[in-house]
Structure formats: structure tokens, C-alpha cells
Amino acid sequence: MARLTDGFFRLTAPIGIAVFALVLLVGLWGSLIAEVAHDRAAQMRSGEIQAANLARTFEEHVRRASANIDQVLLHLRDEISTEGRGVARQGELLRRSLPPDMVIQLAVIDSGGRLRYSDLGTAESLDFTDREYFRVQRDSTSDRLFISKPVLGRVSKRWSIQFTRRLTRSDGVFEGVLLFSAEPAYFVNLYDSLDIGENGAVELVGADQVVRASGARKPDVAQAAGTHSSENYFAAERPDSEVFVTPCPVDNGSRITAYRRLTDLGLAVVVHLCNNEVLTAANQRAGLLFFGGGVVSVLLLGCFAVIIWLLVRRQRDGVSLTAQTLRLQRSNCELEAFAYAISHDLREPLRTVNSFLGLLVRRAGTKLNDEEREFINFARDGALRMDHLINGLLDYSRIGRSERPFESVPLANVAEITLANLHATIDATQAVVSVMPNLPTVMGDGDELIRLFQNLIGNALKYHSPDRAPVISIAWRQQGAEWIISLMDNGIGIPADQYERIFGIFQRLHGRGEFEGTGIGLALCRKIVEHHHGRIWVTSSEGQGSTFFVALPVIKGLSTG
Ligand code: ADP
Numbered sequence: 236m237a238r239l240t241d242g243f244f245r246l247t248a249p250i251g252i253a254v255f256a257l258v259l260l261v262g263l264w265g266s267l268i269a270e271v272a273h274d275r276a277a278q279m280r281s282g283e284i285q286a287a288n289l290a291r292t293f294e295e296h297v298r299r300a301s302a303n304i305d306q307v308l309l310h311l312r313d314e315i316s317t318e319g320r321g322v323a324r325q326g327e328l329l330r331r332s333l334p335p336d337m338v339i340q341l342a343v344i345d346s347g348g349r350l351r352y353s354d355l356g357t358a359e360s361l362d363f364t365d366r367e368y369f370r371v372q373r374d375s376t377s378d379r380l381f382i383s384k385p386v387l388g389r390v391s392k393r394w395s396i397q398f399t400r401r402l403t404r405s406d407g408v409f410e411g412v413l414l415f416s417a418e419p420a421y422f423v424n425l426y427d428s429l430d431i432g433e434n435g436a437v438e439l440v441g442a443d444q445v446v447r448a449s450g451a452r453k454p455d456v457a458q459a460a461g462t463h464s465s466e467n468y469f470a471a472e473r474p475d476s477e478v479f480v481t482p483c484p485v486d487n488g489s490r491i492t493a494y495r496r497l498t499d500l501g502l503a504v505v506v507h508l509c510n511n512e513v514l515t516a517a518n519q520r521a522g523l524l525f526f527g528g529g530v531v532s533v534l535l536l537g538c539f540a541v542i543i544w545l546l547v548r549r550q551r552d553g554v555s556l557t558a559q560t561l562r563l564q565r566s567n568c569e570l571e572a573f574a575y576a577i578s579h580d581l582r583e584p585l586r587t588v589n590s591f592l593g594l595l596v597r598r599a600g601t602k603l604n605d606e607e608r609e610f611i612n613f614a615r616d617g618a619l620r621m622d623h624l625i626n627g628l629l630d631y632s633r634i635g636r637s638e639r640p641f642e643s644v645p646l647a648n649v650a651e652i653t654l655a656n657l658h659a660t661i662d663a664t665q666a667v668v669s670v671m672p673n674l675p676t677v678m679g680d681g682d683e684l685i686r687l688f689q690n691l692i693g694n695a696l697k698y699h700s701p702d703r704a705p706v707i708s709i710a711w712r713q714q715g716a717e718w719i720i721s722l723m724d725n726g727i728g729i730p731a732d733q734y735e736r737i738f739g740i741f742q743r744l745h746g747r748g749e750f751e752g753t754g755i756g757l758a759l760c761r762k763i764v765e766h767h768h769g770r771i772w773v774t775s776s777e778g779q780g781s782t783f784f785v786a787l788p789v790i791k792g793l794s795t796g
Pocket of ligand 1: 690694695698724726727728729737742743744745751752753754755756757758781
């Protein structure tokens with residue numbers, strides 16, 4: 236089950252992280268794009284408001300200029316009719332009151348369409364009956380200002396917009412036309428002072444869709460004066476003023492167009508703002524945001540790639556480590572099984588050697604001299620030692636092979652049984668053994684734990700100092716998740732550089748002449764402790780004694796003994 240979960244985790248963790256990274260990036264870019272879209276929309280809205288405001292300013296300008304011109308016309312007409320003074324003098328006076336870049340010509344055309352007066356001082360009696368303003372004023376029943384399309388002046392030889400008023404006799408008969416030729420540029424020159432950008436334009440368009448005047452920093456942005464506007468600002472379904480988006484003729488993009496009708500003058504003022512310019516700030520911010528987003532994305536991707544790489548590598552190492560551990564475990568098992576079989580089988584021929592040596596001694600009886608008898612005893616002794624060694628080896632290979640399940644084992648009982656087993660040696664050595672009360676209860680194999688205690692207490696008795704009787708104390712304490720059992724003696728001690736070696740199999744610090752033994756005891760202890768998921772180690776002070784420590788896991792629910 237755990238392996239299944241491991242495999243699942245191994246497979247899903249990198250995918251999970253990759254998906255998380257993807258979601259993070261999608262989220263990041265989603266919010267960036269939303270932010271940019273929001274910013275652009277806000278900028279467009281303020282562009283539309285700006286275009287509408289500019290159109291209002293433009294309208295004011297056109298209205299004021301037209302009103303001025305009309306005032307001149309009315310005043311002049313008044314003067315002509317009431318005082319009968321000369322047009323020339325009045326015209327001269329009025330012209331001076333107007334901006335010089337506005338006026339091209341003041342003229343009077345009689346009812347026959349002939350030029351009667353021009354302040355440009357021409358003597359020619361030109362015919363103006365074909366001019367639209369002449370026909371409009373002649374046929375008109377009302378007295379109104381008429382603003383014509385731009386025409387090439389016959390006297391001035393310049394493109395101009397004609398502002399006209401009808402001259403009517405007191406009995407209502409048409410008497411002629413009073414004409415004011417205005418400079419078209421004057422009406423749109425305000426674009427210079429308006430914030431319409433490089434690609435923006437202003438246009439003054441008539442109700443007849445003919446452009447009266449236009450102004451722009453780039454010549455092809457605005458429709459030229461005299462041409463037909465592509466938009467009909469006076470279409471019946473259209474409101475008096477409006478802001479909308481149309482294609483931009485210069486940059487293949489679009490532009491904001493705001494117009495306002497001056498219905499009484501038959502004109503519409505139009506302002507165009509190029510979207511790209513309106514959005515310049517928003518585009519710069521978007522560029523910065525996208526750049527930042529790009530940097531963050533690269534960093535994020537880098538981090539996640541490193542995390543995934545580390546994870547995959549760790550898992551791959553984990554997999555090979557697990558496989559290696561499994562291989563080692565298998566080969567250990569095989570070795571143990573082999574050792575068990577060998578040691579088991581070795582005992583048989585050894586027994587045969589031993590019993591035949593015994594038989595030989597009995598049969599030969601007194602025929603053997605002392606030296607021969609000693610040789611045979613050496614051989615029997617060797618066989619006996621070999622038997623002990625094989626026995627130890629058998630014991631060693633048996634540890635952990637039992638099928639018995641772990642059970643709760645009170646260590647107090649273990650200590651008690653061990654001391655009973657070692658009763659004779661304790662008596663013989665006059666040892667004093669003390670056991671701290673309430674030794675803990677652990678999960679384990681009772682027999683193995685008795686062997687553990689027996690080996691440790693047995694060694695403490697065996698390696699006692701010749702100068703004093705052994706004093707052995709068994710104590711315990713809890714340290715985190717472990718019980719620490721200590722076994723302290725006052726024996727001969729162990730050199731510090733041998734602390735680790737003595738737990739190896741067949742490792743002894745003394746010859747047989749000093750102490751009997753096989754060098755298996757402590758190796759067995761370590762194997763038992765490890766079988767119980769614990770640890771074993773020693774500290775010592777040479778000549779004064781040693782303390783062996785055994786750490787065993789604390790199992791919740793098992794109280795101390
Ligand atoms: P054996 O006792 O059969 O020699 P062990 O594996 O039990 O083998 O011990 C290994 C060696 O550790 C011993 O030969 C001895 O030198 C040393 N030793 C073990 N226990 C003690 C002890 N309590 N005091 C001093 N030396 C010890």
C-alpha cells in the first residue's frame with residue numbers, strides 16, 4: 236500500500252507542480268491581460284471625452300468667427316441702407332476690426348450678379364450669377380447668413396469660404412449680395428493649439444458633406460477643403476453630436492471621431508484623434524507590464540523547472556536506493572540462510588570427530604602416553620571450541636528469522652529471568668546487581684530480549700576487574716520517542732577506539748588465555764536490538780567500568796513496567 240502511494244506520489248508530484256506552475260502563469264498572464272485591457276479601455280474613454288471637449292472648443296471658435304463675420308456683414312448692410320455712405324469707407328473700417336488672417340475680401344454684388352465693389356480694388360465688372368451663394372440669396376425669401384463651399388476667388392484668386400447676406404430694398408425686392416470672403420484656414424488653425432497629436436485632425440464640414448476647411452499636422456490625415464467627406468454628419472438618423480471610432484487613414488489603425496453640428500450655420504465641426512496616440516501611455520504601461528510579466532514568468536518557470544528536476548532526481552535516487560536496499564536485504568537473507576545451513580551441517584562431522592576421539596581415548600586406555608593423551612585432548616578441545624563457535628553462529632543467524640510476531644514484553648520480567656539464569660555466576664563472583672524499578676514495556680520478541688540482557692549482564696560479570704567484586708546497575712529513562720536502557724558495570728573497561736569494533740562478529744579484545752569467549756555476544760546483541768528497531772552503543776572509562784546503552788522505540792499505549 237505504502238509502495239503504491241509512493242509510486243502515485245512519484246508520478247503525481249512533478250505533474251502537480253507543473254500544473255501548479257501552469258495555473259500560476261495562466262493566472263499571472265490572465266490578470267496582466269485584464270489589467271492592460273482595463274487600462275486601454277479607460278484610456279479610450281478619456282480619449283473620447285477629450286475628443287468631445289475639443290469638438291466643443293472647435294464649435295465655440297467657429298461660432299465666434301462666424302458671428303463676427305455676420306456682424307460685419309449686418310453692420311455694413313445697415314450702414315449702406317440707412318446712411319447711404321460709401322461701402323468702401325465702412326468696409327475699410329470694419330476690415331480693420333477683424334483678424335488680418337481671417338479676411339480675404341469684402342464685396343458687393345448687384346442684383347444682376349455683377350461685382351459692384353471689392354475692397355481688393357478691382358475695376359473689372361465680373362459676373363457672379365453662377366455662384367451658389369448668389370442663387371441662394373437671390374431665391375431666398377428669408378434674410379439669413381449663407382456660408383458657401385470653398386471656392387477659388389475670381390478677384391482674390393485664393394480659396395475662400397463665402398459668407399453672404401442678401402441686400403433687399405425696403406419693398407422687398409432683391410438688390411444684390413453682400414459678400415465676405417474668409418480664409419478657410421482661419422477656422423481650423425486652432426488645431427495648432429489643440430492637443431490632437433501628430434495624427435489628429437480637425438475638419439469643418441458643410442451640411443452638403445463638402446469639407447469647408449481642415450487642419451492637421453500631417454497633410455493626408457484630414458480631408459482636403461472642397462472634397463466630399465466620407466461621413467454624412469447631417470444624416471437624419473444621427474444625433475447633433477456624437478463620438479465614435481472609425482478607421483484611421485494613416486496607420487491602418489482606428490481613430491476617435493467627435494463631431495458637433497452647428498445646424499443654424501449648416502456646418503459641423505469634426506475632431507479626429509488617432510487611437511494609437513490616445514493609447515500611447517496605456518501602451519507604454521502595457522509594454523512595461525508585459526516585460527515585467529515576462530521576467531517573472533521566466534523566473535517562475537526556472538524555479539519550477541529546478542524544483543521538478545530536484546524532485547525527479549531525488550525520486551530517481553530514491554528508486555535506485557530502494558532497489559539497492561532490496562538487493563542487499565535479499566543477499567543478507569541468502570547469506571544468513573547459507574550461514575545457518577553451513578553451521579547446522581558443520582556440527583554433524585564435528586560431533587563425529589569428537590565422539591571418535593572419545594572412543595579412541597577409551598579404547599587405547601593406558602596404551603597412550605601422556606604426550607599422546609595431551610594431543611588428543613587438544614584436538615577434543617579444538618573441536619569443542621569449534622562447536623561453540625558454530626553454535627554462536629547458528630544463534631546469530633537465527634535472530635530475526637523467527638516467525639513469532641512481536642508482543643508487549645515488560646523489560647522488568649526480562650531482567651528478572653536473566654538474573655535467575657545467571658544466578659550461579661552472580662553468586663560465584665559475589666556480584667551486586669541492581670535494577671531500577673518500573674523498567675518499561677516494549678514491543679518485541681521475549682526470547683531475543685532475554686538473550687540481549689543475558690549477553691550484556693554476562694559480559695559485565697565476565698569482564699569484571701580482578702580487584703573488586705562486580706557491581707552492575709540497570710537503569711532506564713525516556714528520551715523523546717525512545718526508551719534508553721543503560722547497563723553500567725565497574726569492570727575492566729574498553730578502550731575508546733574499540734567502541735565500535737566490539738560489536739562486530741568474532742571481534743574480541745582479549746585472548747582465550749585471559750577470558751573465554753567467541754566474540755559473537757555483542758554482534759548478537761546488535762542484531763537483536765536492530766531487529767527491534769533500536770540502537771546499541773557503549774561508553775567506558777578504561778579500568779573503571781563500562782556502560783552499554785540500548786535505545787528501543789516507545790510504543791504509545793504501553794506503560795512502563
Ligand atoms: P566475547 O565476550 O565472547 O569475547 P563479545 O562480543 O561479547 O565476545 O565481546 C566482545 C569484546 O568486547 C570482548 O572480547 C571484550 O573484550 C569486550 N567487552 C564486552 N563487554 C565488556 C564489558 N562489560 N567490559 C569490558 N569489556 C567488554
